[in-house]
Amino acid sequence: MTEVSSLTGRLLVATPALADPHFARAVVLVLDHDGQGSLGVVLNRPTPVGVADILDDWADWTGEPGVVFQGGPVSPDSALGVAVVPGGAGPAGWRRVHGAIGLVDLEAPPGLLGAALGSLRIFAGYAGWGPGQLEDELADGAWYVVESEPGDVSSPAPGRLWRDVLRRQRGELAMIATYPDDPTLN
Template sequence: MTEVSSLTGRLLVASPALADPNFDRAVVLLIDHDDEGSLGVVLNRPTPVGVRDILLPWAGLAGDPDVVFQGGPVSLDSALGVAVIPGDEGPLGWRRVHGAIGLVDLEAPPELLAAALGSLRIFAGYSGWGPGQLEEELESGAWYVVESEPGDVSSPEPESLWRAVLRRQRSKLAMIATYPDDPSLN
């Protein structure tokens, strides 16, 4: 197998042609990407479930909206915490993924991280791809790969993140942000 260039920390932005309803207009932060597969969380799928309803100790640290996000279709009964922590060193209970973005150990006492957290999102489930699967989807044009920004993790308007991420691109991708929700209505 050929070596995979890591996309860890990058965003996958669903192309309008992506047919999987789990990823319609999804923005996925890749937390891990190597020759063994890929794992990420969908940043723009808030649920009506409050963080305090499932992880009360972390509720006061969750960003706005303080709800659980559906990270993807895999293992919806598990939770992942993603936080932005500025600076070079992160606290105990946090593992850097890319830049200021990292994973939170939700088993750790929240007090360990409270002072350092810039923002926190809780995700139920995740998005996963087996070896070579994501590369095939990229080759078929299902996803656009773009750089992430720390603010993507904590966007106060997650429903508009797909358009916002595309709009900030300095390429023809910015035009795709104007793609209608239902092209048949044009």
Template sequence: MCRMTEVSSLTGRLLVATPALADPNFDRAVVLLLDHDDEGSLGVVLNRPTPVTVGDILAPWAGLAGEPDVVFQGGPVSLDAALGVAVIPGDEGPLGWRRVYGAIGLVDLETPPELLGPALGSLRIFAGYAGWGPGQLESELGDGAWYVVESEPGDVSSPRPETLWRQVLRRQRGELAMIATYPDDPSLN
């Protein structure tokens, strides 16, 4: 068995659900990993917009949210908790923002929005998150449930999140690019 300390961190990478992944919570999901270490993994599903606007639950942040300006279902865990993920270009981020990977970071939603607003490149608000205990994600990866690919800052703020699964796969090389054409319902083929 491979110990996590021997595996490089996947923080900042994308988990793209394989067509064979049977869990309805993650059907065609694209998950940005915000934390991955020997204590487990945490991420947010980037392509599950809800009909709830950011203004409905976090009015002060509404003007800073990217399009679509709705709350996204970040995963099946703690749906009553909100996470803010923002892209902030440059080397230094403002107070209230913690870099996760590259230009992508977490926003402390208790911070006054006016302190972060001028620096924000894009902001997404997520209700809940996806979480895995120690070794759980590695087991799912071993079972072939996920493709692991590099993220791009634009993935967080995709204006058409419903197409993100195909977009991310299409930009890969070889077989993964072909999987982007996999039909929604293969039985109709």
């Protein structure tokens, strides 16, 4: 595997062999990756909890489905806002992560930046790795690393995101999108 200096802004797509229930068939957007470790959010784990139930002020600014997503097993009582801002400079209260994707300051009044957001998702918790931990998992073959697209953050069908992301890859990865949920039933 070729060493990558930073995975920030890329997707980690769980291999079919990854059995950890937090990450089975997960698609993780890497928000930060450096020598101190890595942080990301799982894009395809919607919860039944509506955004209005916990962050009512932000509910009108989130896309469908208007629910909170389980961002990962770390700090599940905290909330992260990830938004796509089309165009050049983003509004105050939004910090660019990669391309048009960035983090929203959920303490800021939604009216100050909500209109500038192309899409917004709220995540409870996040996925985190200590220094070298993610690199070890990559070396063990737990994740495929692929390029993200702004639409991944706000996929209207998060349950299909794992297959959709793999399907748009070339070669062998596209074929893995057809891997059955339970290969023992084949």
